[in-house]
Amino acid sequence: MWAEAARWLAKFPEAVVTAVDAEGYPVSIREAAPRYDPETGQMSVAWPDGVAFAEGPANVLCHSHDEKVWNIKAMQIKGHLERSEGDCVFITTAFTPPPGMLVTFWRLSRTGRAAARRYLDNRGLTAPAVNWDAIDELQRRARNGQT
Amino acid sequence: MPSRAVEVVVKYRTCEFTTLSRDGSPQTWPVGALLLEDGRFLLCTTIGLPQKAFNIRRNAKVSLLFSEPTGSGVTEPGAVLIQGDATAEDRVVSDMMADPNLAAFMQTWFARQPAGAFMSSWLGRRLLPFYYWRLLIYVTPRQAVFWPTRDFASVPQTLDLSELRRVG
Numbered sequence: 001m002w003a004e005a006a007r008w009l010a011k012f013p014e015a016v017v018t019a020v021d022a023e024g025y026p027v028s029i030r031e032a033a034p035r036y037d038p039e040t041g042q043m044s045v046a047w048p049d050g051v052a053f054a055e056g057p058a059n060v061l062c063h064s065h066d067e068k069v070w071n072i073k074a075m076q077i078k079g080h081l082e083r084s085e086g087d088c089v090f091i092t093t094a095f096t097p098p099p100g101m102l103v104t105f106w107r108l109s110r111t112g113r114a115a116a117r118r119y120l121d122n123r124g125l126t127a128p129a130v131n132w133d134a135i136d137e138l139q140r141r142a143r144n145g146q147t
Numbered sequence: 148m149p150s151r152a153v154e155v156v157v158k159y160r161t162c163e164f165t166t167l168s169r170d171g172s173p174q175t176w177p178v179g180a181l182l183l184e185d186g187r188f189l190l191c192t193t194i195g196l197p198q199k200a201f202n203i204r205r206n207a208k209v210s211l212l213f214s215e216p217t218g219s220g221v222t223e224p225g226a227v228l229i230q231g232d233a234t235a236e237d238r239v240v241s242d243m244m245a246d247p248n249l250a251a252f253m254q255t256w257f258a259r260q261p262a263g264a265f266m267s268s269w270l271g272r273r274l275l276p277f278y279y280w281r282l283l284i285y286v287t288p289r290q291a292v293f294w295p296t297r298d299f300a301s302v303p304q305t306l307d308l309s310e311l312r313r314v315g
Contacts, residue, residue: 112195
């Protein structure tokens, strides 16, 4: 049932597992070499002592980028985290395969434009003018290694 | 000389930033974050992707996990988990030099992600006109832990938050 999630997860050497602690704060750790069962959607998690979590909603995020923070890849699985016989287990409830880079970009162009318009309309704002000169200047400083 | 934990939060290119959705489930994104002089973190998001800000306005509790060392140059990579309270301004910022902290954030990001200059190219401006309509997010740390070796199965060390305020 969760073969597609397993296939995507296998592309990454590590996974970030996030849950919520008893005080209501999110809490994340990394799981090295995740072992995910494609039949059950369960993944055992080596949750460390000293980092508290409460059983409940959780997610698994895998992402990567290169040395220049480009060639970004990411995927996420929704689920919940439980204790089972002394172990910690992530149980999948939903997974949507991430689209390719071009599709992601195209969707971002459409959905982002609509979301931005809603944000402005709901506040009675007009589209603000971007200070492109400032961006050019900050990029120039970045290229020149100025801090 | 910053501690190894501070080196992680200053030099790692991305962190895993989690906010809480309406139903209480965590939503996690890889993002860039800048440590400020007062020990807070600055992040930002475009109003084209405002979910982080909406979540924070309902529930301020967030976390930042600095655990991905690629590109950082850190030779002995560890990891830092920060839990804190966030604010997400309603103001839409379109001048990246209007705020010194935002300018520092953007300059750092441009240096770390040179190919991101596409977003301000002729094509980028037309495809993603909202990209530089930004909401500023500030995170005030409440507690933090440090793994010196990225062995996440080990018990982490408690991080004194005053270490973050000393550097910035």
